[in-house]
Amino acid sequence: MSDTTVQLEVFRYRPDNDGPTFQSYEVPYHDDWVVLDALNYVKNYIDGSLSFRWSCRMGVCGSCGMQVNGEPALTCAVFLRDHMPGPIRVEPLVNFPVERDLVVDSNGFMEKLDHVKPYLVREDETDDLDAEYLQTPIQLDRYKQFSMCINCMLCYAACPVIGRVDEFIGPAALALAQRYNLDSRDQGKQMRQDVIFQNEGIWECTFVGECSEVCPKHVDPAGAIQQAKLEGAYDYYKRLLTPWARRS
Amino acid sequence: MGRCNVSGRSHEPLFWSLFVAGSVLAALFVPALILVSSVFGAFGWRWFADAFTYDGIRDLLQHAIVRLAIGAVIALIAVHACHRLRHLAIDLHAPLPGGLIALVAYGGAAAVAALTAVFLALI
């Protein structure tokens, strides 16, 4: 046990009590502790009623996202030492409905992921389990960055447009759509574009760009959305100029 | 956060593409435009003051090609600025119908473009 401590100001909310409050906890300070370690200390030694999500402790599972001093972050990746002397304010991700304490409702997000059909779509689906769809490194490189997402939802918490339009599909899901649209093995682009070329798709975005700033995996969803806008504009004029072309 | 609406394909690409074209032109031309038309001459720098005497500006705008280019650049920059103002209003949650904001914004841009064309033609 170290002698230095740090003050955590933790957002508390129970649906059946009154509005949210902040509760302060004094936790030991260690050089190599992340915010999640401090929360686990609270849970284990001070207040077992505190609720929050986490799993991997290593920036892979994407479940420990919270606002740390106002910034959306993976609490397993933010060191206490970078926020000393404190106090450190921990809140649930903004823009999401809060279920309880630091736990947010991610159902809306999951639905949005679903909408963009985040899987390889093939017209020539075979039952041959040994079928191979070869890809060159250059083809892989086209979408690789957009495939690194861990669904941590930090980008949704960073996006002011999400706060305004509930239906906005949002950064991660749009980057995911782009990830499959750019995949040489995929044939579902048309279907996805019907979804993402709506207003609630890419066109609500005004390139605030904060999603890419907070993304722990450098997915650059803002870039993905702008690239999709270029394609959307191209597609728009193509449809305008060739109205007779067959649409699937 | 709720479900994704199915509102059909958007017409935003039309405005957005003009906006981007105007963004490029604004990024390249507006700083120089402000400097030569409104700053250097005001500082009393000879050549620039001379370029904006009555005869000077008529010289500048003499060629049809120059007028055409200036008209096109101004029109696109106007669309750029108005489109961005429209989205700024929306992003600030302006309590007005979206259609009205769009009408004012693009109507304004169209007015600037049309008036510029007329003024250029009248020189």
Add this chain to the structure above:
Amino acid sequence: MNRPLDRRLGWTWWTLKGSYFRIFLREATSAFILAEIVFFMLLIHKAGQDAESYLAYRDFLWHPLMVVFHLVALAFALWHTITFFLIAPSALPSQVAGRRIPAAFIIGQQFAGLAAVSLLVILWVAWVGAT
């Protein structure tokens, strides 16, 4: 009973942190750019009228207080230029003909373009003024 708590970002989002505010300033550049475009449009309008009304309007544009405004507008215009150039690489497809283009190269090219265009405009006006 309070059901799930609503914590959406409201219309004041741009005041919450510096990075948001810089984006707000970027969007606000449009107001200054529009103003300067309208000033220039009116200058063209006056150039089509008699010398007297043209000069009156020009002197208004060149009034010291107006010059202060122009300089502020210039700063905003440059903010548009800079932000636009810096985000362009991520908005463009990452490959051209199978080759990755370094972001620094794209950004450098754009600033070179700005320098070329500005120089051209300035030299052209100076040349017309000098002859």
